[in-house]
Amino acid sequence: MDQAKVQQILNWLPPRNLKSLQSFLGFANFYHRFIKNYSKKISSLTSFLKKDSFFPFNEKALSNFHQLKEAFTTSPILSHFNPSLPTMVETNASNYALGAVLRQDSQYRSILQELGKGKSIQDYSLDSSSQLLLFKDQVVVANDPTIQLSILQKHHYSCLAGHPGQEKTLKLVKRDFHWSIMTQFIKDYVSSCQQCSRNKHIHHKKFGLLKPLTISNGPWICLSLDFMTQLPLSNSFDSILVIVDRFSKMA
Structure with a gap:
């Protein structure tokens, strides 16, 4: 999008009636594929298309209106095709279809700029004297359970460690590895x-x-009681009370 159109969007006033809102939404729908969470941002605006809605915008709708304007004026990775630049056609074929894409070298700069905005990878360093890969002064251990287990056992079974708990063992190993x-x-x-x-x-x-x-010392002096429940219904009953004499075992 050229700078003239960008400035027009920045100067776009909040819609004051249904006609101006429809004009803005028509413009927004043309670029909806390039705006993240477009449906959420536009939901409060489309609610004003109903007959019983009244202008001006409420606080939420006004906030979403400015968010959409900002999204339109933010430079995305994608851009319109420029016929004046050198163009390459890249193709890829399979047993089912043929695909092709136009590529221009000038697009790499935009992609690199967007990639530079992401989070940086955690810093690792290489110790030239020992040829060990370090992470925050800790030796990076290979993804080998045998090596990892050997390191853990030395920190957990040693006489100085004395079988510490989970947290203490973890702290000991983290010092160096x-x-x-x-x-x-x-x-x-x-x-x-x-x-x-x-x-x-x-x-x-x-x-x-x-x-x-x-x-x-005799029968019927001490009894034990228990219930048997969730039985098949019999005369609308599903439980039995069992009484047993502990001396004679009579039920």
Whole structure:
């Protein structure tokens, strides 16, 4: 879009009636494919097309109107074809279809500018003396479970470490090493360590001992009761109360 059209859009006043709103929406629909979340941004504006709607815009509609104007004036990666520039035709064929695209060298600059706006990749460095890949002064470990397990065991089983918990073990390994999903790898290993489980402090009261009930001296002195429920209906009943004499076992 040339600068003259951009300036016209910037000077576009908020619609004051139905006709001016329809004119703006007609212009907006032409570029809707290039605007992210277009349907959400335009929903508050289309509500004013109803018969019972009254102008001027409310705060939400006015905000979406200015957002759309900003989207129109922001330079996207795509642009109109320029016949004055050198053009290349790239094709690709398969057993089902033939595809082709026009390419102009001037478009690379726009693409590179957009890529430069993204987040930068986390910095890694190479130690020339040891030929080790470093991440924030930590040695990057290859994606090899055997090597990762060996490093973890040295930090968890050593005499100085003394089988620390998940968080402490993770902190010890993180001092010198780095690899993907390291946190989950260490937590899974420490939680399955048998020696840690045996020596882990108990944070609840000690369990009591099971004590059998005393046997009564005669029948019908001590009874036990229980319910059997969710049975097939019989005369509109689905439960049975079972009473057993603990001395004679009579039910």
